Amino acid sequence: MASTSDGPAAGAVGLSAGLVALAWLTQFLVGTDLFVVAPLLPAIAASLGVSAATAGLLVTAFSIAYVVASPFAGRLSDRRDRAAVLVVALVLFSVANAATALAPDFGWLLLARVVAGIAAAATGPTVYALVSSRARPQARAQVLAVVGAGLLTALWVGAPAGALLGRHVGWQATFVILAAGTLLLALPNAFVWRSGPGAARDVRTKTPVRGGRTGVGPAVSSVAVTALWAFSVYSLYTFLGVALHSDGRATAVMWLLVTYGVGAVIGGQVGGMFADRVGAVPVTRTALALTAVLEVAVALVYPVTWALACALALFALAGYAFFPAQQRHLTDMFPKQATAVLSWNNSALFVGLSLAGAVGGHVVHGLGYPALLYIGAAAAVPACLVARGRPPRTHGREHGL
Structure with missing residues (x-):
């Protein structure tokens, strides 16, 4: 290995x-x-x-x-x-x-x-x-x-x-x-x-890595998945408190966010463990598919607080399993430019987060919070389809990131 x-x-x-x-x-x-x-x-x-x-x-x-x-x-x-x-x-x-x-x-x-x-x-x-x-x-x-x-x-x-x-x-x-x-x-x-x-x-x-990739194009394609994931996850998180306040459930905000946070931490550990055991790409694709399904589930059970708590915990667990697996995938693909590609990945995360904030406010105001969750779930679908391993390239001229 x-x-x-x-x-x-x-x-x-x-x-x-x-x-x-x-x-x-x-x-x-x-x-x-x-x-x-x-x-x-x-x-x-x-x-x-x-x-x-x-x-x-x-x-x-x-x-x-x-x-x-x-x-x-x-x-x-x-x-x-x-x-x-x-x-x-x-x-x-x-x-x-x-x-x-x-x-x-x-x-x-x-x-x-x-x-x-x-x-x-x-x-x-x-x-x-x-x-x-x-x-x-x-x-x-x-x-x-x-x-x-x-x-x-x-x-x-x-x-x-x-x-x-x-x-x-x-x-x-x-x-x-x-x-x-x-x-x-x-x-x-x-x-x-x-x-x-x-x-x-x-x-x-270190010794040159067999199958390592270089170049701007593959890196941009890879981190674009992170931007879509971030939009999906943070469209839900960013406006959760606002939506609950407007629904008269302000007292539930803190413990629901703690539930979400605990689920996210556990999800990260689970995602990392399985990425090491079965490979990063299967974990990223599975996590993205589950993120889409569970974000729809959150939208459906949103009016019922106890059901919302359960759905939020599962959503956070599935959603945050993606990130360490994606990091492993990127460092395996681009070992000689690890910091650069991880930097691009973090930038993509901020892009997705910012888009979620910019779009989400208008959607929540005009259509309601559940509608935003359906849009977030839809964003995870192309991310799941795009996320995949790439064949190793062992010849040809290399270009730095």
């Missing part, structure tokens, strides 16, 4: 529990910063004397900066020392969060969030690439799922905790803590990825 998915040294290096925990914590803090802004928007708007709609530009600015910077950051990380790129990104992320807390007006705050988006674009994919290059081939997707669970945990633990802190001591305190946390993480990340045989010379310098 090692000979087909990585260089011969891949299985020999391995990952300690400490490295996995550090990668998880890094993703958790970055994810908390990503998700905490939305619940803090009312407080930020009131503090700086801007409208809620204007404050919403903070989320848009971060997302656009992330999408634009991510491919460039990934390419840089593949060509340079990944550990060094990660440390610089974490320090920049810390500075951006400190600037967010200290911003004297909305203009400076907007600029700080742009810088934070750029730093995050270099952080997440580089962590995934470092983990992927050192994980044993037979457990690569499982390890990616564990690390990715840090981001998912931020969604339903980190962001609510940050929002609660913001309500009691001010929104600035949340970003001060995030700035301190990411700065502290930069120190161990500067050293631990350089320990062990071949650690500093990761997947970029």
Whole structure:
């Protein structure tokens, strides 16, 4: 297995529990910063004397900066020392969060969030690439799922905790803590990825991979599946709370979101485990098919809260099984450009998420929340049809991403 998915040294290096925990914590803090802004928007708007709609530009600015910077950051990380790129990104992320807390007006705050988006674009994919290059081939997707669970945990633990802190001591305190946390993480990340045989010379310098692919076209086609998946999943998630509030079920929002979050974390672990055992592509296609079916089920049972909880848990479990399997699939296809293609994958995720937000509001307002779920389910169908393995290419001129 090692000979087909990585260089011969891949299985020999391995990952300690400490490295996995550090990668998880890094993703958790970055994810908390990503998700905490939305619940803090009312407080930020009131503090700086801007409208809620204007404050919403903070989320848009971060997302656009992330999408634009991510491919460039990934390419840089593949060509340079990944550990060094990660440390610089974490320090920049810390500075951006400190600037967010200290911003004297909305203009400076907007600029700080742009810088934070750029730093995050270099952080997440580089962590995934470092983990992927050192994980044993037979457990690569499982390890990616564990690390990715840090981001998912931020969604339903980190962001609510940050929002609660913001309500009691001010929104600035949340970003001060995030700035301190990411700065502290930069120190161990500067050293631990350089320990062990071949650690500093990761997947970029290993023996050429049999069947590895290069080129922009295949990469774009592969990550387009992620964009469709993200639209399907986040069209449901983004407007769930809004819909429940409008239906008079505001008290159910928190525990339903926790149910969803737990299902997502479990789904990621299940997807990673099966991707390592039966292959990444069967898992991605199965997950996408189940996502479509279960999103329709959520729409059908939406009026009944207990049934909605059950459907949400199953939907999250199936939907988030896709992501670690897709990451494994991409790193197996593009081993020499792992960070770059994972960066493209994360950009595709943000594109799908942003489209879900842009389209979903109009659909919910005009047709209702269940109608949006049917549209989201429909988006997962072509993703399932497109997701497939590609035949290995062993000859011909190579082109970098």
